[in-house]
Amino acid sequence: MAQHSFWKGYLKLSLVTCPVAMMPATSEAEKVRFHTLNRATGNRVEGIYVDSGSGKPVEDDDQVRGYERGPDDYVMLEDDELRSVALExxxxxxxxxxxxxxxxxxIWYDRPHFLMPDDPVGEEAFAVIREAMAATGTVGLSRLVLYRRxxxxxxxxxxxxIVVWTLHYADELRRPEDYFEGIDGDVEPDLVKLVGRLIDRRTRDWDGALVHDPMxxxxxxxxxxxxxxxxTPKAKKGAEQETPTNVVNIMDALKSSLAAETKGRGKGR
Known part of the structure; x- marks a missing residue:
């Protein structure tokens, strides 16, 4: 059982309930993180909220959420009012x-999380729900307060x-048709075959090392x-301005690419 779960609660289906624990399936703990410092003193810079009119700091107790209904016109919402519309x-x-x-x-998928039973007594109920979904080829849909929302x-x-995916709401998604409909779908079969040969030569078995972050x-x-x-190394000059040259003849470019890869493979042997 994983320790230090970031969420504990219950999995419920009708009258069947079992205690569960959940952990994010991804982590950024190993990423290099930075703080903002004052160059002159080396001290950390702290963020504070200030009144846009007076410029004076606003204490935590005086901060309230607001919905903008017009220029500089807001509807204030207190914490207890927001809690009244949240899940029970x-x-x-x-x-x-x-x-x-x-x-x-x-496109609906957001963040993955690992869900597991949190008590040996509830493992059977957890397993029954899991296996029933697997047998029927279905996924369960629910709602939950995570990450303050x-x-x-x-x-x-x-x-x-069980993997618990947070999903996007419908109004968060953009229609792919709005962006893809104008793209010309006609291609020459011979070009597809040439690109297919390039794909075959570059196809590898999946390994997590393929998405390692060198930065x-x-x-x-x-x-x-x-x-x-x-x-320390100096910044690379002009790297951000580098752009590929325009390809005038796709067929010639693909043939040259295949020839270059064949030559490169020969040297590597």
Whole structure:
């Protein structure tokens, strides 16, 4: 069982309930993080809220949320008023309905989380819900307060556990048709075959190392150099202005690409 779960509560389906724990499936703990400092003193810079009219700092107790209904005209909403429209429970994943697993398109997916039973007594109920979804090819749909906001969530069986995906709301999504409809869909079959050959030569088995972030390594090396007062590399000049040259003849460019890759493979042997 994973320790230090960031969320604990209950998984509920009708009258079946079991205690569960949840952890984000992704982490940025290993990322290099920076603070903003005062160059002159080396002290951290702190952010404060100030009144836009008087310029004076506003204490925490005097801060209130506001909805803009016009220029410099706001409706104030107190915390207890906001809580009145929130979910009654922030600790129960009540599965309200199910949907075919393949009917939820990728664009709805937001953040993945691992859900697991939090008590040996509840493992059977958890397993029954999980296996029933797997057997029927469905995912569960519910709502939950996460990251200080009520969110729709989808429960997907995965191995011995369940993956809980936060989903986007419908009004957060843009229609792909608005951006893709004007793209010319006609292509020459011979060009497709040539690109297919390039794809075949560059196809590898999936490995997490394929999405390694090299910039993190460069940042850590830079930080170590600064710690030891070594010379640091200079910024690369003009890199941001580099743009590929226009391809006049796609067929010639693809043939040259294949020839270059064949030559490169020969040298690597």
């Amino acid at each position: 429970s922030t600790r129960t994943i009540d599965i309200e309905m199910f949907a075919p697993a393949d009917s939820v398109e990728w 009520e969110r729709p969530v989808m429960l997907e069986p995965r191995g011995r556990g 993190q390594d460069e940042l850590r090396a830079l930080i170590e150099a600064k710690k030891k007062h070594r010379r």
